[in-house]
Amino acid sequence: MSRPVLRRALSLIFVLFSVTFLTFIVSYLAPGDPIRNMMGGRQDPVRYVFLRHLYGLDQPWYQQYLTYVSHLLTGNLGYSFKYPERPVWDLIATGVPVSLQLGSLALVISVLVGVPAGIFAAVWKNTWRDTTIMGFMLALYSIPSFVIIPIVWVIDLALYRAGLPSLPVAGWGTPQHVILPVLVLAAANAGFVARIMRNSMLEVMGQDFVRTARAKGAPEYLVLRHHVLRNALLPLLTVLGPATAFLITGAFVVENLFAIPGIGYLSIQAIGQRDYPVIQATTLLLATAVVVMNLITDFAYTLADPRVRFE
Amino acid sequence: MINIPKPLEQTKSIRPWWIYFFRNRAATVSVIAVLITLLSALIGPTLYQRLLPIDQRQVRDGIYQDFDAINGSPSVDHWLGTDYLGRDTLTRLFMALRVSLLVAFVVESLNIGLGCGLGLLAGYFGGWVDMLISRAADMLFAFPGLLLAILVSAVFGSTARELYGGIGRLLLVATALSLVSWPLMARLVRSETLSLKSRDFVMASRGLGATQFRIIFRHILPNVMWLIIVAATVDVASVIVNEATLSLLGLGIEEPAASLGLMIFRAAGKIESHPLQVFIPAVVITTLVIAFSFLGDGLRDALDPRSR
Numbered sequence: 227m228s229r230p231v232l233r234r235a236l237s238l239i240f241v242l243f244s245v246t247f248l249t250f251i252v253s254y255l256a257p258g259d260p261i262r263n264m265m266g267g268r269q270d271p272v273r274y275v276f277l278r279h280l281y282g283l284d285q286p287w288y289q290q291y292l293t294y295v296s297h298l299l300t301g302n303l304g305y306s307f308k309y310p311e312r313p314v315w316d317l318i319a320t321g322v323p324v325s326l327q328l329g330s331l332a333l334v335i336s337v338l339v340g341v342p343a344g345i346f347a348a349v350w351k352n353t354w355r356d357t358t359i360m361g362f363m364l365a366l367y368s369i370p371s372f373v374i375i376p377i378v379w380v381i382d383l384a385l386y387r388a389g390l391p392s393l394p395v396a397g398w399g400t401p402q403h404v405i406l407p408v409l410v411l412a413a414a415n416a417g418f419v420a421r422i423m424r425n426s427m428l429e430v431m432g433q434d435f436v437r438t439a440r441a442k443g444a445p446e447y448l449v450l451r452h453h454v455l456r457n458a459l460l461p462l463l464t465v466l467g468p469a470t471a472f473l474i475t476g477a478f479v480v481e482n483l484f485a486i487p488g489i490g491y492l493s494i495q496a497i498g499q500r501d502y503p504v505i506q507a508t509t510l511l512l513a514t515a516v517v518v519m520n521l522i523t524d525f526a527y528t529l530a531d532p533r534v535r536f537e
Numbered sequence: 538m539i540n541i542p543k544p545l546e547q548t549k550s551i552r553p554w555w556i557y558f559f560r561n562r563a564a565t566v567s568v569i570a571v572l573i574t575l576l577s578a579l580i581g582p583t584l585y586q587r588l589l590p591i592d593q594r595q596v597r598d599g600i601y602q603d604f605d606a607i608n609g610s611p612s613v614d615h616w617l618g619t620d621y622l623g624r625d626t627l628t629r630l631f632m633a634l635r636v637s638l639l640v641a642f643v644v645e646s647l648n649i650g651l652g653c654g655l656g657l658l659a660g661y662f663g664g665w666v667d668m669l670i671s672r673a674a675d676m677l678f679a680f681p682g683l684l685l686a687i688l689v690s691a692v693f694g695s696t697a698r699e700l701y702g703g704i705g706r707l708l709l710v711a712t713a714l715s716l717v718s719w720p721l722m723a724r725l726v727r728s729e730t731l732s733l734k735s736r737d738f739v740m741a742s743r744g745l746g747a748t749q750f751r752i753i754f755r756h757i758l759p760n761v762m763w764l765i766i767v768a769a770t771v772d773v774a775s776v777i778v779n780e781a782t783l784s785l786l787g788l789g790i791e792e793p794a795a796s797l798g799l800m801i802f803r804a805a806g807k808i809e810s811h812p813l814q815v816f817i818p819a820v821v822i823t824t825l826v827i828a829f830s831f832l833g834d835g836l837r838d839a840l841d842p843r844s845r
Contacts, residue, residue, distance in 0.1 A: 240675070241679045242679075244675070244679050247676075248680070252692050255692075258695075370781065370822060372781065372782065372805075373822060373823055376805050379808055380809075380812060470681065474682055474684065475684070475782070479786070483802075494788075497788065505691050505692070509685070513681060
């Protein structure tokens with residue numbers, strides 16, 4: 227028990243280290259002199275040296291990295307170049323709950339859609355029903371979100387024209403604003419979940435204990451519910467990590483097209499202003515979110531599956 | 538009389554892989570779709586322009602703004618209409634296809650070079666070489682999805698443009714995208730190499746005194762080739778989407794160059810009045826993505842030695 231946990235913890239530290247290191251190196255190598263940009267027209271050598279020292283940019287790179295990490299450990303994500311004296315955290319703090327809400331709702335919906343779709347496709351294996359469901363899910367999975375969004379808009383506008391109830395196509399704040407972006411974000415993920423679920427169902431359905439259960443005369447729905455489904459749901463836990471990664475990339479597109487003030491939107495804004503510390507911080511934050519998600523998945527898996535625990 | 542045994546008859550005829558491949562209807566259709574796309578990206582713009590007399594060709598060069606036909610509908614001059622600046626949509630589409638395919642080509646070249654080379658090294662030599670390469674791949678794997686590509690193209694984007702112009706942006710996007718995709722290739726090649734390394738034919742070759750160079754290039758590489766081809770083909774689909782995504786976020790290809798993502802983004806606001814401008818690139822990118830995934834699946838079924 228303790229050995230795998232130890233290895234897990236070590237690899238977690240390695241991953242977090244590499245995330246901080248790479249984000250630091252990319253920003254360190256960033257071209258241009260941020261201090262000169264910040265001072266704009268009022269170039270004053272004394273103030274220049276002072277500011278360079280204040281931001282720690284006069285230090286060698288390993289010193290800067292150590293400072294960066296030690297600041298991170300105290301919860302300081304650095305200072306914005308664009309708005310001097312404002313910590314980066316201040317700038318992105320408003321975006322975190324928005325993105326979190328969007329992402330978690332999309333995750334829940336994609337599981338609620340994908341799991342039943344996968345189950346029914348597996349039960350109706352190789353019939354027209356299976357082909358239809360999985361074809362639809364494949365379409366959801368492979369059509370990029372920036373193609374789905376205009377289609378959704380057109381439908382929504384048509385509803386609006388017809389005087390039927392329609393939803394706002396951009397912005398954030400009311401529950402109505404949430405529906406469209408969440409659905410778009412959930413679409414691709416639902417396709418992904420459905421595929422995993424179908425494969426996992428089929429794998430369990432081919433095992434000996436299922437045949438035994440059938441041979442003992444258990445009705446089909448009981449076999450499926452008690453023997454197949456309970457085992458087939460387990461691999462779904464491992465999807466959580468990749469699904470989070472998937473949602474994060476999707477969120478960049480969805481937040482920008484729907485003008486939702488989440489992390490993806492804020493970091494693209496920051497890129498426009500060449501405010502590298504902000505994009506560095508968001509990258510770090512999102513990568514850490516995935517790392518944490520993976521860790522939670524691992525522990526949940528050990529809790530849910532005794533076979534893993536006792537191995 | 539000595540009974541000379543006849544050579545064993547082959548029980549299963551070894552057919553060339555394309556027989557298996559073309560049995561798959563989806564894959565066959567996809568191959569045709571991909572070939573048409575390639576061809577139209579290569580010769581489409583020239584052909585389309587030459588259909589007009591020489592003094593009118595400028596109308597279809599994709600940069601020229603036809604002020605009489607801003608947001609124009611399909612017409613004799615502009616077969617698929619014009620965009621918000623009066624530029625010919627079909628030419629822009631060809632240009633965008635060139636960009637997509639060029640980016641995909643560069644990414645897959647880097648991917649195959651880096652991923653396959655390092656994967657072979659890591660799998661074959663093991664030890665500290667493996668350790669070093671695998672850890673480097675793990676470092677890049679720590680970033681979810683496009684995140685690292687977004688960071689890299691955001692930070693170096695403006696410099697690439699200032700130094701090398703549009704082509705600089707394109708190469709930066711390609712590099713950023715291959716940065717997030719080679720670790721997967723390396724991992725696949727590494728694990729395949731590991732399993733091949735201990736096979737009998739490699740042992741036999743080693744016993745006969747083959748050099749390591751010969752073992753890697755004559756025995757292992759040909760046997761992982763199918764994997765490389767399949768992985769690269771499947772990856773093309775995601776590279777096309779990723780390039781469009783980066784361009785859409787303003788981090789990739791910039792005007793006056795064309796990109797499918799950029800075309801969709803620019804037209805998305807006017808979808809109500811000019812839906813065609815969104816739907817043309819949207820349909821093209823979806824077709825491409827689906828075609829490349831089916832192509833990859835078909836190649837896998839045809840080439841994977843274990844699937845026979």
